[in-house]
Amino acid sequence: MEYYAIVHNDFDGTASAAVYARAVGSLPKTVFFTEPNKLHTLLRSLELRGVYNIMIADLGINANTFNDIVKELRRLINQGAKIEWFDHHVWKDEWKEELKKIGVNLYHDTSTCGAGVIYKYRNPNDNFSRKLASADCSVDIWLHDDPMGEKLRRIVENNKDYSWKNELIKTFFNGILWNDAFDKILEETMSKELEGYKKVMKSYRLLEINGYKVVIAVRWKGPPDISYASQFLMTRTGASVFVSANGKSISFRSREIDVRQFAVRLGGGGHPLAAGAQLKVPLLYRFLNKIGIKSPMLNWVAKVVQNVITDVGFIKYQDKKSISFY
Template structure:
């Protein structure tokens, strides 16, 4: 095999059947990282009697899941969206959901344009955008303002997601959740107010060993590009946030772009322009951390695999140089 297999596609008929036959009154559609897991713990504490059906989604699959949901009767139940930002054309799915009888609440902390906020707010029942907090923190404040456990969950998650790194628990959990198979265990522990246990510690130690190897491999494959900014572009082998921080420290870069074999990329930057760069390439995010998509051809994949770079490396570095802070 030349390339890694792509992540499995959603089993659409099964998901539709599960949602159609749901007993839960809340469907929680969220991202797939630490912020999302924390938000899901908050949802399950708040709606323990109503029940929660959770869908963890990548940014790219977000519209697909909305389309799946829009084909199932809502019956007055709530679709709660968290930690996922506006995508162009998403309003058509929202309108279909409303027609199907869903109540829609959306909580996010990414950067939205004013016209996007106005458009979505005219359709959904609740829209809460707060770039000063993580999505989990927004959910905890909105849903369970007096619950001690959820407030602590929000603080720990925001410490990691907003890059404060003042609480050592957040770094451990954020890293452990780089492996998606750990999501349910961490979420269930958070619901109990537990932030560390034997399984979490074991996973963390194993990941640290693997991550050190990944960082060195990424550094060897990296290209330093750009004129206005020192922009590192490199293949992604895992742990994008931690690897970007490592590259910045080692190579004194301004911008780090880690590119996966599928064309997805993760970007981190010292100047607050990551979200602007990502939007040019079909993505979005925060001023200092974002993600997007390159439309790879087969040739692009071959070049990335064997030469560790392709035409998109220069494209994104050159575009970054045109951005004003």
């Protein structure tokens, strides 16, 4: 079957593409990696060129781009496209109804990760897809219940080039979860992470809001990535919420608080324990941060975070049982 795959630019997107490929028995003609806030732009530029099957995975909806997404999907469907969309982020019921009405075959399940949705509904008897989805969900939705997830996430995120993720999709498609080359990458990545924690320690501020500690960091260069840095800083400071900003976006993490509420207030979204939004820091503060003067940007972000959290309040995450892989 010839098809295009449109997936999130992360481990879950990569795993989703591989699990789907195994489900249909073939690799995609082209994989498009993107972000939720850029999906409408990608769809606008997409031409079928004789390929009439499209899968979209691990891409949630941003309210401000939904109408554009519907418009472009309707265009593609009118040209003969068949579209399957797999996602696990929080959606409004009206979004699901609208997409189904125009002909999108939608699989939506918030109990698992993107790859988990595809495994559950398209290929539940494939043992390899079960293992890959288990590892992926462990880190993507902060379950941290499968050690392979911590290892594979580092492998996938080791190289930001799309060509690397394409190679990994082929590797997973062929039923290879780990190989000797991954051992070397993991060792090198872990060494860089240990050095990187020194940078992280110079780039954060601790707030106390309504009795909860919130640790805020401005992004650093290189490893560790946001997932591991957040765990490190929350453990070190006793914080309930971790926030990071890079000048253009903001991310929230927690083990106990529904941080998606904060991201939604800023126009974004995500998972209850891992979410984000666009947040453009003033140019002057970004420039100062780039040359090593971090306080102005930290102060500005801290004020935004304080206001958002004060308005929304702390909402305890009500755990939902995830799909069992064992």
